[in-house]
Amino acid sequence: MKRLLLISLLLPLAALAAEDNYTLLIKDHRFQPPEITVPSGKKIKLKVENRDATPEEFESRVLNREKVIAGNSAATIHIGPLAPGRYPFYGEFNEATAQGVIIAQ
Amino acid sequence: MFATAIIVFREVLEAALIIGILAAATRNVPNSKRWLAAGTLLGLAGAGAVAAFTDVIGSLASGIGQEIFNAIVLGIAVLMLAWHNIWMSSHGAALAANAKSVARDISDGSRECSILLVITGLAVLREGSETVLFLYGIAASDSGGQTAMLTGGMTGMLAGIAVGYTIYAGLLRVPMRWFFEATGILVLLLAAGMASQAAHFLVQADLLPSLAAPLWDTSALLPENGLPGMLLHTLIGYDARPAGIQIVFYLTALAAILTGMKWARRPRKLIHPAAEDA
Numbered sequence: 001m002k003r004l005l006l007i008s009l010l011l012p013l014a015a016l017a018a019e020d021n022y023t024l025l026i027k028d029h030r031f032q033p034p035e036i037t038v039p040s041g042k043k044i045k046l047k048v049e050n051r052d053a054t055p056e057e058f059e060s061r062v063l064n065r066e067k068v069i070a071g072n073s074a075a076t077i078h079i080g081p082l083a084p085g086r087y088p089f090y091g092e093f094n095e096a097t098a099q100g101v102i103i104a105q
Numbered sequence: 106m107f108a109t110a111i112i113v114f115r116e117v118l119e120a121a122l123i124i125g126i127l128a129a130a131t132r133n134v135p136n137s138k139r140w141l142a143a144g145t146l147l148g149l150a151g152a153g154a155v156a157a158f159t160d161v162i163g164s165l166a167s168g169i170g171q172e173i174f175n176a177i178v179l180g181i182a183v184l185m186l187a188w189h190n191i192w193m194s195s196h197g198a199a200l201a202a203n204a205k206s207v208a209r210d211i212s213d214g215s216r217e218c219s220i221l222l223v224i225t226g227l228a229v230l231r232e233g234s235e236t237v238l239f240l241y242g243i244a245a246s247d248s249g250g251q252t253a254m255l256t257g258g259m260t261g262m263l264a265g266i267a268v269g270y271t272i273y274a275g276l277l278r279v280p281m282r283w284f285f286e287a288t289g290i291l292v293l294l295l296a297a298g299m300a301s302q303a304a305h306f307l308v309q310a311d312l313l314p315s316l317a318a319p320l321w322d323t324s325a326l327l328p329e330n331g332l333p334g335m336l337l338h339t340l341i342g343y344d345a346r347p348a349g350i351q352i353v354f355y356l357t358a359l360a361a362i363l364t365g366m367k368w369a370r371r372p373r374k375l376i377h378p379a380a381e382d383a
Binding site (some may be wrong): 019043045047053054055056061062064066067068069070071072073074075076077078092093094095096097 | 107110112159160163164167168169172235238239241242245257288305308309310311318319324328329330344345346348
């Protein structure tokens with residue numbers, strides 16, 4: 001428990017390190033670009049801009065992230081640090097077309 | 106249509122399970138059903154409002170307003186469920202005797218009713234707002250096939266309500282001597298699960314360290330999008346890939362509420378129920 005406390009005290013320091021910014025568009029119920037390559041082991045700030053009139057839910061089970069983005073608006077999602085690998089995500093409200101993947105390397 | 110049914114089912118299921126469990130747990134509290142129904146209606150109205158202001162909420166706090174909003178709603182729900190469970194463990198025995206006059210005598214019985222109102226209201230508000238947005242998206246799109254999708258939405262909603270009713274009816278069959286233990290444990294786990302979800306949103310907002318993410322991965326064994334995973338997610342807060350801090354929140358809520366329940370059940374010398382708050 002004590003060690004856990006120590007770790008939790010130290011981690012916000014790591015969070016202070018600058019995050020990399022990435023932007024993702026949603027248009028016609030598709031993600032643009034459908035693939036984003038990011039460095040592994042670093043926190044990522046993903047800005048998702050929904051250019052459709054209808055809302056969408058950014059969801060990724062692998063990343064354990066879910067967020068509703070209203071029509072014609074933007075939202076920020078914090079991700080990582082990630083181990084190298086492929087992390088698929090999708091738009092839950094339009095799963096047939098809205099598919100994408102984050103590649104950490 | 107099937108995909109629509111699943112999405113709506115998942116959202117409705119959570120609220121329906123919470124309401125089903127609370128309706129059973131408070132079966133002997135006078136007027137509890139009326140308060141639960143009022144909470145549901147208020148929650149639906151609130152869901153509409155939250156859905157309409159999604160863009161406003163989302164843009165607050167530089168883009169993490171939604172996470173903060175969810176965490177606050179969940180946090181309030183955890184406190185209310187904790188209060189409810191502690192209240193039930195001190196008055197459960199009197200209520201079990203099925204003496205409605207006793208229940209009416211309990212001085213803070215009306216407070217318990219307003220707690221029920223808030224819990225159901227929040228549960229419906231949170232789960233309902235996503236459903237409203239989703240269905241709005243379907244209705245607003247001009248892709249055709251809206252009728253099929255709205256039928257799917259209705260199917261999912263009815264299926265969710267059916268599961269909620271099933272757990273309610275099932276709990277009522279539990280023999281009285283185990284009944285309050287059973288519902289108490291269910292509410293306890295609901296609350297702990299919500300505390301873990303609140304932590305999840307705060308990690309997503311980058312306001313809390315994740316402390317190992319994920320701590321484990323059981324998505325192959327028990328995926329969260331399967332029915333057992335979905336049910337366990339609501340009932341015990343199951344997460345296939347939890348962050349370490351979620352477990353910390355889960356166990357802390359569990360321990361705190363259990364302590365409160367133990368404390369409320371401590372032996373007392375008082376005989377008259379009206380003096381219990383002393």
